[in-house]
Structures are given as structure tokens and as C-alpha cells.
Amino acid sequence: MIKLFSLKQQKKDGESAPERGKKSSAAQLRIQKDINELNLPKTCDVNFPDPDDLLSFKLIISPDEGFYRGGRFVFSFKVGQGYPHDPPKVKCETMVYHPNIDLEGNVCLNILREDWKPVLTINSIVYGLQYLFLEPNPEDPLNREAAEVLQSNRRLFEQNVSKSMRGGHIGSVYFERCLK
Amino acid sequence: MAVTWSGRWNHVRKVTERTGPFAHPDFEPSTETLQFLQEVCHILVIGAGGLGCELLKDLALLGIRNIDVIDMDTIDVSNLNRQFLFRPKDVGKTKAETAANFINLRIPGCNVTAHFAKIQDFDASFYRKFHIIVCGLDSIIARRWINGMLISMLSYEDGELDQSSIIPMVDGGTEGFKGNARVILPGMTACVDCTLDLYPPQVNFPLCTIAHTPRLPEHCIEYVRILLWPKEEPFGAGVAIDGDDPAHVSWILEKSQERANEYNISGITYRLTQGVVKRIIPAVASTNAVIAAACATEVFKLATSCCQPLNNYMNFTDIEGVYTYTFEAEKKDDCVACSQKPQNISFCESDKLQDILTYLLESTTYQMKSPSITTAINGKNRTLYMQSVKSIEEKTRANLKKSLAELELCSGQELYVADPTTPSSLTFILQMGTKME
Secondary structure (H helix, E strand, O other), X not given: OOOHHHHHOOOOOOOOOOOOOOOOOHHHHHXXXXXXXXXXXXXXXXXXXXXXOOOEEEEEEOOOOOOOOOEOEEEEEEOOOOOOOOOXXXXXXXXXXXXXXXXXXXXXXXXXXXXXOOOOOHHHHHHHHHHHHHOOOOOOOOOXXXXXXXXXXXXXXXXXXXXXXXXXXXXXXXXXXOEO | OOOOOOOOOHHHHHHHOOOOOOOOOOOOOOOHHHXXXXXXXXXXXXXXXXHHXXXXXXXXXXXXXXXXXXXXXXXXXXXXXXXXXXXXXXXXXXXXXXXXXXXXXXXXXXXXXXXXXXXXXXXXXXXXXXXXXXXXXXXXXXXXXXXXXXXXXXXXXXXXXXXXXXXXXXXXXXXXXXXXXXXXXXXXXXXOOOOHHHOOXXXXXXXXXXXXXXXXXXXXXXXXXXXXXXXXOOOOOOOOOOOOOHHHHHHHHXXXXXXXXXXXXXXXXXXXXXXXXXXXXXXXXXXXXXXXXXXXXXXXXXXXXXXXXXXXXXXXXXXXXXXXXXXXXXXXXXXXXXXXOOEEEEEOOOOEHHHHHHHHHHOOOOOXXXXXXXXXXXXXXEEEEOOOOHHHHHHHHHHHHOEOOOOOOOOOOEEEEEOOOOOOOEEEXXXXXXXXX
């Protein structure tokens, strides 16, 4: 039991212990741990434009198999002070023809929204995103046109993906080249 | 001018001047206790909203006179049904000042000091003034911030926590008919980050549902909020949604209505739109009253030592009947916020960052594998070195050859070290001057 009677002493303004540099936030300490222990698959790389800011960085995925082999896709991560209670905000910066990523870069991945839990880490999201490129899921589409093509005609979908990655039009939408 | 009258504090003196079956074993009844509450005890109330109004009233009526209150908000007309220190004429004024003035006028002798500010505007020298801090907040981020602040103010001697450095934190929270009250003795009992998993996750709908298969009016509003707003930027590039700006809410309402019509969904209203945008959960005045009363009781118990404090987390719900349950939330061994006793390491100003790194790798105590070292200087985070991420390693490698003086690291500076060998980051306090043996 804490000796609370010591409370009865008058507190004095700003006395005692010398001021240490203001402590890092819990979110900051947790992200440092997450980043230090990133265990990236060989198809992924991270880039920190400002090494002092561990809360914002890019993830680059270069799939080596599946529909998206040879492509290079950049995601931006923004981690807030609510981390890990709140998930990071992740956007795809590369225009991609993909059933689960729309043309504004929104990503439909369950652990980024409804299934996020504080035990998950940045690494979990990296694996989740990498999986999206190996197994695009037409059941939960964000880009419905792409999802319909994937469901009805896998060959055509494969061709569309290749064409978009080389740089070209799919329907009326122009995709910038994103081959490695 | 301390107005008082005979018998004014009888309700408090019954507890402080007598013992009883539930009294703390070490409790000594005394007239000095009331005197302490009135003259010495200094309490900080964070938040002057639903819980804050109740807390200020409760604490003042318990005889506590020296109270500070912090709130960054101004009064909205929708607050008036439950935030009873505010009147229609106060709409637009600051919550902290209005609440403080009301209490000071209504309860003679009480001296509430208002701070129209964010908690982050103050540093440890401010928070150290208080005996107990009680929170009526609606934000997890703010709770974690004050929790981290109180933990950073702990001091250790030979690895032992100096109990006089502990400032107890009493935290209340409500959400509709549910609420909780808890007592945190920073460094001793479970802290906010130890129990981060207990906070209910924000309700988020799957993005694909919002984008293509809306079934609820909320799905339509979320569509406009998440997908349409950033695309159309109706109020200019980069303008974030302000849920209190009627023009913003009306725009979202109109677009949500269009989408709802497209999918034959009904039930979109202004109120619902604002509710979804601001994530409003209707506040219930009675829940606030119960939770604030529980918190004020804990403050009283801690301040007078008349009774063991709550151990340490009380849940409350009055959705159907009334139910409460108290349990002991456990301190987490690997809590990022409170599991670390900062450890002292000694180096000279002329030592290089490489020397610290080598020490962490080679000392028999740590034997780390690939430590990363960060610090915070003047509130700004700095990554001194991180080996495991190439882009950071390249940009911080030069630091290894710099001396601690060149890196602006002084005595007392905290260094945060993450390494795969430890479950959470370690905190070191740099001691300059004497070389480590």
C-alpha cells in the first residue's frame, strides 16, 4: 500500500528532480519497436523520407509472382498518436488495376479497418498488403470493374493487369507505367 | 473571504474524524484531515465537460478548495442538457473558465483556477504541483498523454520507485449507458497503456461495403466522408471535415442523401450525419453522475487515506437495471509506457554514439542484437541510429562517429532503445562526465 499520508505535505511549484527531456509518447515507443523489428519479405522495402519521423513512411512492394509480378507499388503509411489502438492510415500511391484498391488509392484490407487489433503490428499490415497482390479478392471489391473481370475472365484480367503495369488504358482509365 | 457556517462540513467530518469497519488499517481519525483537504490538497481536474462538471461540483462539496481545471473547448448549445455549470448565455465561452467561475460563486471558499488550454501545453513542472489528478476525458490519446507524463515524472533510487514521486491518477470514462472508473498509481498499478486492449475499438465498416454494397444510412454517410470528400474537396484542397461547421455537415448530408436514394436506403438526417461524422455516442447525464461520483470518492479516499482505494477498475452499466463489476487490472510486464524503470548509463561528452551502441551490444547485461536508439530533444523526436532499416541506417550512420556533445545530448537526456531481445523499448538516462567502469 502506497503511503499516501506523505501527500499531506505541501507540493511546491516545479521543485525536485531536474527536468528530463520530455518523454517520448507511448505511440512513438511502440512504433520504434515495430519498425526496428520489421521482418520484410524479400519483395518489400520501406523508405523513411525523414528518419526522425518514424510515424510516416513508404512501403514498396515488388511482387515476384502472381498477376502483379514485375510491378512496383508504393504505399504511404501515416501512424497517429492513437497507435496501436487505432490502425495506421495506409494509401496506395501507385495507380493500380486491382479489385481491392480503388483509383484514389484506398485499400480494402480488413486489418486496416474493421479487424484491426492493437496486437497487430506494421509487419502484419505489410504481409496483408503483399497477400493482396498474390490473391486479389473479387468478393470484396473496391474497384468493381476489375473485380468483375477477375471473376468472369481470368485471362482478360491478367492481360489488363499487364497492360496497366506497362502503362496504358483500361477502358477510359489511364494507368502510369509501374514496372520495376 | 471564507464564508462558512456551523455544521457545514459535518458530512465530511463523520468520515475523517471517526474510524469505522471499512477504514484503512493505518487511518488515524483527526481534525487535521479536513484542514488538509481545505488548505493544502491541490487537485487537477482534466476536462470540464459531462464528467468534469460533475467532478468539480463533487470535489468542491467534499471540502476540496484548491482545484485547477483544464479544458480546451468552448460551450456548445448541445452541452446544456447535462453540463449543468453552463447556461444558455454561456454558449461560446470557454468551458474551463465558465465552470470555474460557477463553482467559485456557488461554493464559498472554493478556489478553482481555470486553464483554457490543451493538456499538452503544460510540462512536468505544472503537473508536479498536484496531489492527485482526476480525468474526465473523451479521448484515448489524451489519456495516454497524461498517463505518459505522470510515468515520466517518477523517480527511482537504486532501482526502487520513490513513492513521493507518484501522483495518483483517477480516470473516469462514459459512453452512453456504460462507464468506468479506475485508480492508477503510476509505476505501481496497471496504467492506461497496460489496458489499451480494453478500450472498445472504433466501429469501422469494411471499405468495400461502404464503396459498393451500402445497406445502412451510416454506410452512405461514411461513403461521403471517406471516399467522396477527399475526391471532391468541396471546401478547397486539403480542408479537413469539421463536424461543427454546418456548411460541411450540410454538404455531407446532401451527398449522403443522394447515395441513399440510389440504394433505396432511408433514415438520413442532419443529426445522424453529424453523429456519424463526429462519432457521437449520445451522452447520458445519469451515467456521468455515477462515474464522476465514483471518481470523486476515490480522490477523497486517496487524499484522506480514510479507506483503501479502488483496486483498481470499476465497470458500470445501466442499460438494463444496474450492473457494476470491479476487478484488478494487471500491470503489463512489457507495457510500453510503464514497464520501464529508466536505467542510468554513464558516458563522457567526447564519447561517440558508436561507444553507446558497442556497450549495448557487448555488455553482459544487455547483449543486444540490433538496437535502435532514439531520443526526444525539445519535444522533437530524433532517430540517432537504426541498423535494421536500410533507408534509416544510411541517413543515421554518420551519427555513430559523432560525439555525444555534437549530437546535443546532455546529462539527463533519455534514450529509447528497441531491440529484438527485449519485449518493449528500454529507457536509458544519460549521465555525463564519469566514465562507466
